[in-house]
Amino acid sequence: MAKAHNSILYGFIGAIAAVLGIVVALQFSTPRGTELQSGTQLPQPRALPAFELVDQDAQPFGAPQLAGRWTLLFPGFTYCPDVCPTTLALLKQVNAGLDESLRPRVVFLSVDPERDTPARLKSYVSHFDPGFFGVTAPEPQLSAIARGLGIAYAKVPGSSPDSYQMDHSASLILLDPQARIVAYFSPPFDPAKLSADLKAVIGNGA
Amino acid sequence: MRTAAVVLALLLAACSRPAGTLQASEGWIRASAVDGPMAGYLSLHNGTASDLRCDGASGADFGAIEIHRTSVENGMSRMLRDQVVAVRAGGSARLEPGSYHLMLFRPQRTLPAGSSSRITLSCGALSVAADFIVKAQ
Numbered sequence: 303m304a305k306a307h308n309s310i311l312y313g314f315i316g317a318i319a320a321v322l323g324i325v326v327a328l329q330f331s332t333p334r335g336t337e338l339q340s341g342t343q344l345p346q347p348r349a350l351p352a353f354e355l356v357d358q359d360a361q362p363f364g365a366p367q368l369a370g371r372w373t374l375l376f377p378g379f380t381y382c383p384d385v386c387p388t389t390l391a392l393l394k395q396v397n398a399g400l401d402e403s404l405r406p407r408v409v410f411l412s413v414d415p416e417r418d419t420p421a422r423l424k425s426y427v428s429h430f431d432p433g434f435f436g437v438t439a440p441e442p443q444l445s446a447i448a449r450g451l452g453i454a455y456a457k458v459p460g461s462s463p464d465s466y467q468m469d470h471s472a473s474l475i476l477l478d479p480q481a482r483i484v485a486y487f488s489p490p491f492d493p494a495k496l497s498a499d500l501k502a503v504i505g506n507g508a
Numbered sequence: 509m510r511t512a513a514v515v516l517a518l519l520l521a522a523c524s525r526p527a528g529t530l531q532a533s534e535g536w537i538r539a540s541a542v543d544g545p546m547a548g549y550l551s552l553h554n555g556t557a558s559d560l561r562c563d564g565a566s567g568a569d570f571g572a573i574e575i576h577r578t579s580v581e582n583g584m585s586r587m588l589r590d591q592v593v594a595v596r597a598g599g600s601a602r603l604e605p606g607s608y609h610l611m612l613f614r615p616q617r618t619l620p621a622g623s624s625s626r627i628t629l630s631c632g633a634l635s636v637a638a639d640f641i642v643k644a645q
Contacts, residue, residue: 380542380544381544381545382587383538383540383544383545383546383547383609383611383612384547384576384578384587384605384606384609384611385578385585385605385606387538387540387547387605387645388605388606391645394645422542425541425542426540426541426542428541429539429540429541429542430645454584458586458587460589461572461574461589465545465613467587467589469584469585469586469587470584470585471583471584471585472580472583472584472585473583488583489580489585489606490580490606
């Protein structure tokens with residue numbers, strides 16, 4: 303009888319522990335950032351691990367090049383004729399509506415270093431706005447920075463070896479003047495909402 | 509005599525109402541500053557009495573044309589190949605940025621903004637040709 307009581311007691315304790323465990327896990331795993339109209343602001347800016355990319359002029363591009371200004375990072379690739387140009391055109395529109403002090407520099411991070419040479423990146427992004435900037439990196443540097451940024455990408459074969467496509471995270475990442483991640487924005491993008499979010503976040507943090 | 513009149517009336521009706529066809533309009537291509545695939549968009553109207561499935565396209569200015577669709581799933585932007593655009597009888601469909609588009613591989617000539625390119629879309633037994641205007645953005 304006592305034995306039966308004990309097993310019920312232990313079962314009960316076990317159940318409570320399990321529930322507590324889940325509650326604690328949820329507390330730690332749920333990002334408690336601030337909801338924005340088109341994304342989420344992190345509770346605390348998150349520093350990036352050390353990284354080195356190559357810019358559109360074939361120069362090194364790392365944290366020092368991000369310092370001192372806000373950056374809106376957009377992962378994509380130049381053999382992407384639909385969603386990447388659509389987003390870049392939208393970002394041009396968003397930036398045009400922002401005061402210079404609240405305007406982030408748009409940096410296009412190519413996840414396709416195999417085909418996207420610095421010169422090609424420069425032609426591609428400056429077609430939209432001469433102020434837009436292209437960067438990339440060979441592997442394994444690219445996967446390291448992608449991990450740090452919390453983005454993913456994958457090569458998808460096409461109908462011929464050179465017509466492959468890249469699946470990639472559709473988010474935009476806002477970095478502060480200390481090169482830390484401050485917010486993520488997710489599609490579908492609405493110029494007015496994105497503009498309002500940038501004003502709020504950059505305006506508060508500047 | 510009566511039969512002839514009916515036939516004539518039907519013929520006249522057919523001539524004055526070209527609606528029983530597949531129509532393409534608002535075709536445009538986004539200009540690109542680099543070599544590589546381009547994307548084309550258009551509106552389709554199916555004026556026929558049958559549902560149509562458009563699954564192919566061709567044009568002299570491109571090495572190959574495929575119908576693709578951009579989709580965002582679980583935060584990933586993906587390109588889905590070999591798509592079919594369904595246009596119901598009497599209905600319309602749009603190929604537009606961020607969704608269905610014509611993937612225009614290997615441009616055979618430079619297509620600056622303002623130029624145009626003729627592309628034929630195949631929808632089962634029917635096909636429709638349209639001039640696509642190249643736009644800067």
